[in-house]
Amino acid sequence: MISGRCAACKSQRRKCPPDCIFSPYFPPNDPQRFACVHRIYGCSNVGKMLQQMPVQMRAQAVDTLYMEARWRIEDPVYGCVKLISQLHQNLGDTESELAKVKALIAFHKLQISQVNELHQPNLDASQSNIVEQFQFDYPAQNHYPWFIN
Amino acid sequence: MRSSMKGYEPRSSSSCAACKLLKRRCAPTCIFAPYFRSDECKKFAKVHKVFGASNVSKILFEVPEEQREDTVNSLAYEADARLKDPVYGCIGAIALLQTKMVELQHDLALARARLARYSSASAAAAADDSFLSFPSSSIDNSFLPAHVGLPPFPDSSSSCCDVDDGFSSSQVQLSSRHDMMDDFFQTPYIF
Numbered sequence: 463m464i465s466g467r468c469a470a471c472k473s474q475r476r477k478c479p480p481d482c483i484f485s486p487y488f489p490p491n492d493p494q495r496f497a498c499v500h501r502i503y504g505c506s507n508v509g510k511m512l513q514q515m516p517v518q519m520r521a522q523a524v525d526t527l528y529m530e531a532r533w534r535i536e537d538p539v540y541g542c543v544k545l546i547s548q549l550h551q552n553l554g555d556t557e558s559e560l561a562k563v564k565a566l567i568a569f570h571k572l573q574i575s576q577v578n579e580l581h582q583p584n585l586d587a588s589q590s591n592i593v594e595q596f597q598f599d600y601p602a603q604n605h606y607p608w609f610i611n
Numbered sequence: 612m613r614s615s616m617k618g619y620e621p622r623s624s625s626s627c628a629a630c631k632l633l634k635r636r637c638a639p640t641c642i643f644a645p646y647f648r649s650d651e652c653k654k655f656a657k658v659h660k661v662f663g664a665s666n667v668s669k670i671l672f673e674v675p676e677e678q679r680e681d682t683v684n685s686l687a688y689e690a691d692a693r694l695k696d697p698v699y700g701c702i703g704a705i706a707l708l709q710t711k712m713v714e715l716q717h718d719l720a721l722a723r724a725r726l727a728r729y730s731s732a733s734a735a736a737a738a739d740d741s742f743l744s745f746p747s748s749s750i751d752n753s754f755l756p757a758h759v760g761l762p763p764f765p766d767s768s769s770s771c772c773d774v775d776d777g778f779s780s781s782q783v784q785l786s787s788r789h790d791m792m793d794d795f796f797q798t799p800y801i802f
Binding site: 501502503504506507511514515519522523526527529530534538539540541542543544545546549550552553556557559560563564566567570571573574577578 | 660661662663665666670673674678681682685686688689693697698699700701702703704705708709711712715716718719722723725726729730732733736
């Protein structure tokens with residue numbers, strides 16, 4: 463029966479068997495979905511990937527394959543890796559920013575504690591050692607690996 | 612003399628990794644040779660397993676020659692990510708990075724609010740003590756840019772307004788990947 467074939471079998475011009483591995487994830491009303499995935503990964507590779515994973519994970523896998531395929535079609539050089547590189551860069555910038563702000567806070571705390579000491583020299587040790595209680599959390603360098611030079 | 616015998620082809624000792632794996636002669640014009648050296652068999656094997664040699668060559672022919680090395684490197688990265696996580700591939704990495712960004716932005720907002728409090732308190736303290744030698748210019752916020760220049764970001768929770776003395780990094784539990792996938796069907800926010 464020709465009607466009722468999934469998008470994959472239509473594209474491959476073959477019969478769509480009842481146990482077709484593609485049919486739950488590539489409905490016939492969305493041919494572009496399979497076309498994108500097929501263009502980047504190939505029908506055979508997608509089939510092998512799906513066969514190697516549990517059935518309940520296949521829908522998610524096809525969705526992510528489709529997303530990555532679309533990104534690769536839009537940007538054949540970098541695909542979705544460009545986004546990952548930008549995210550790493552932004553994370554590094556934000557961590558640096560946070561470290562700077564924490565350093566400033568420590569400075570202000572020190573200043574306040576010194577002023578307090580001058581006015582009230584009999585402060586408790588706990589109050590005069592505010593800065594020591596302050597923990598710096600400088601981000602480790604290379605916490606997030608760079609994948610694009 | 613043996614080389615003049617019909618049908619004899621000397622075995623190439625400089626086949627690229629692709630042609631070695633595909634067991635074919637590496638032509639001088641091989642599209643893979645500049646990017647998959649003969650000692651990079653694993654790199655090509657991963658790319659071939661995920662994308663297929665035929666698809667990779669089509670992609671390489673599509674891009675300008677000067678960008679092919681970057682293309683191969685990004686394909687290798689994607690292939691590696693997909694082999695490590697067959698379900699989510701690079702999308703899993705993107706999800707984790709964006710979650711981390713939410714946490715960091717939350718921490719940064721808290722820190723800035725706290726800095727504003729301390730900054731005004733220390734300025735008041737310094738002003739009251741004119742004999743102190745701390746110059747007010749030492750309270751230097753000039754290297755704190757007003758705008759970090761981060762890309763547009765999905766709204767985090769409003770709890771960043773609840774300032775407390777501790778840097779309570781939001782313990783953002785990585786929501787189930789199922790829920791997170793819904794967030795990534797849109798165009799990536801970075802663009």
